Amino acid sequence: MAIERTLSIIKPDATKRNLTGAINARFEESGLAIVAQKRLHLTRAQAEAFYAVHAQRSFYGELCAYMCSGPVVVQVLQGESAVTRHREILGATNPANAAPKTIRKDFGVSVQENSAHGSDSPTEAQREISFFFAQTEIVG
């Protein structure tokens, strides 16, 4: 067990429905601390670069358009086993398959509009955090 950092994004479907606080309460109640945070409207280029790993997937174009469709809140979460813990709190990608009491089960609209993003590994977390934040913007 170790203290880790991971990237969280509250997606446009959730900011649009005023769910930022409700989602962040889940993280804080679970012992994850928000150590960096900003509200952004992603450009298409930013969305494409962030999700470049999915460039060959059929949903890539629609995903990038959706991620630019409204404000997002990007943030760094810190805590014990934060990468895995965060993914557990989010639930499965498709809200229909997500476990009870997870964020995607309770707030997700569809497999695309699933309310929040979480890094899937420590390596990916490092890339995603540095995509949005300078070290000086992360205050643990």
Ligand code: UDP
């Ligand atoms: N996504 C989608 N259709 C799919 C699978 C994924 O629109 O069939 C979207 C969804 O918003 C998801 C994101 O693409 O969160 C990234 O997909 P990934 O497989 O990495 O899921 P995640 O890691 O977010 O659970």
Ligand code: MG
């Ligand atoms: Mg993923």
